[in-house]
Amino acid sequence: MSTQQFQVQGMTCGHCEKAVQAAIRQVDPQAEVRIDRASNLVEVQSTQDREKLAEAIREEGYTVA
Template sequence: MNQTFTVTGMTCGHCEKAVTRAIRQLDPQAEVKIDLPSGKVEVQSQQPRDALTRAIAEEGYGVAA
């Protein structure tokens, strides 16, 4: 299932890696594409949206509804 999130607070490659790592800890098979300038995070995963949102938020980033 393809899901797109708008994530705030990502400013660099380290942020991108942190978000990717958080998602892959929840779902190691997840495909993650991040567009840093727009803050869009596209995730191909079977995990529920709220679980992915929580994983991103736990890294310290905001996730728009």
């Protein structure tokens, strides 16, 4: 399991955080997700490929830098 960080634009509320968490957990139900909305940072501990996780976030409508 590795820790990956994503800069995610567009998270403005708690609902946004939950949507991002749900998207990540669809790819990896065991993922540990920490979100710092103030700095647009999403930290994920997962065994999944970084690009798969980023794509899941993008599919929710957020921009991954």
